[in-house]
């Protein structure tokens with residue numbers, strides 16, 4: 001039996017967290033977003049406003065619904081603000097240590113029946129669940145980027161996830177206007193198990209000098225009919241996230257075919273993480289993105 005979610009918490013106000021809050025507020029839930037960095041919270045507020053304004057312009061949302069949704073979103077710097085939430089979706093940096101440290105702080109503050117979900121792109125849900133006080137009420141809810149546009153949510157049960165939790169989260173995804181697919185709890189689930197090795201291979205193709213940034217992206221757009229080239233997509237996802245997913249695949253499946261490309265490692269070491277910092281395989285400071293190699 002699923003139960004209705006009225007109050008939703010989101011931890012992490014980055015690209016994914018603000019998108020999750022956006023769709024939940026439009027679906028009628030009261031949403032509180034928590035982030036450790038006040039500047040990120042402020043930016044998230046601006047991004048949500050801009051994205052909702054775009055939906056109004058396209059006729060996908062009316063002004064009254066936009067105002068209602070905005071009024072249902074609260075921002076906070078402390079996890080204590082999530083104490084009355086029915087469900088909390090964690091969308092912080094793709095780093096297991098960071099996520100586990102948050103669960104340790106968060107869980108004692110929550111209602112005993114509250115459900116915790118992770119938006120992780122790749123990390124074992126069973127392992128994350130075991131770091132909480134509620135493995136039965138924990139599961140993966142993997143949204144796609146940008147959340148207000150992309151239809152899919154991958155639903156991933158850990159070994160201990162109970163049926164009521166799965167039913168509630170499946171219903172929540174539907175209410176947020178998403179289509180859920182079920183993936184078993186193996187490294188990177190379905191979408192990223194297939195997508196990330198392709199992106200990593202594109203970085204190898206660049207590293208080996210087989211093509212330039214421009215020729216690789218143009219080839220895949222025109223030759224495989226992809227809406228974005230793989231390097232453009234890597235910048236969009238965030239190169240730190242891409243590298244973490246490759247590392248999870250490499251460690252979790254113990255197969256050398258998942259070895260992260262050294263050039264991807266170098267870009268992350270340089271802090272060239274993609275669109276979110278203004279520079280990755282492209283430089284985003286001007287009108288049109290310019291390849292950085």
Ligand code: NAD
Pocket residue numbers: 011012013014015016017034035036037040091092093094095098102119120121122142143144145236237238241276
């Ligand atoms: P991001 O870098 O844009 O945002 C991460 C946020 O986490 C930052 O705002 C940071 O301040 C915050 N954070 C870090 N430590 C924190 C703490 N202790 N307390 C509170 N906030 C903290 O990253 P993102 O792209 O939004 O990714 C977030 C999660 O979503 C990751 O698990 C990622 O794998 C997953 N994801 C990403 C994508 C994508 O395309 N980028 C798609 C699906 C899922």
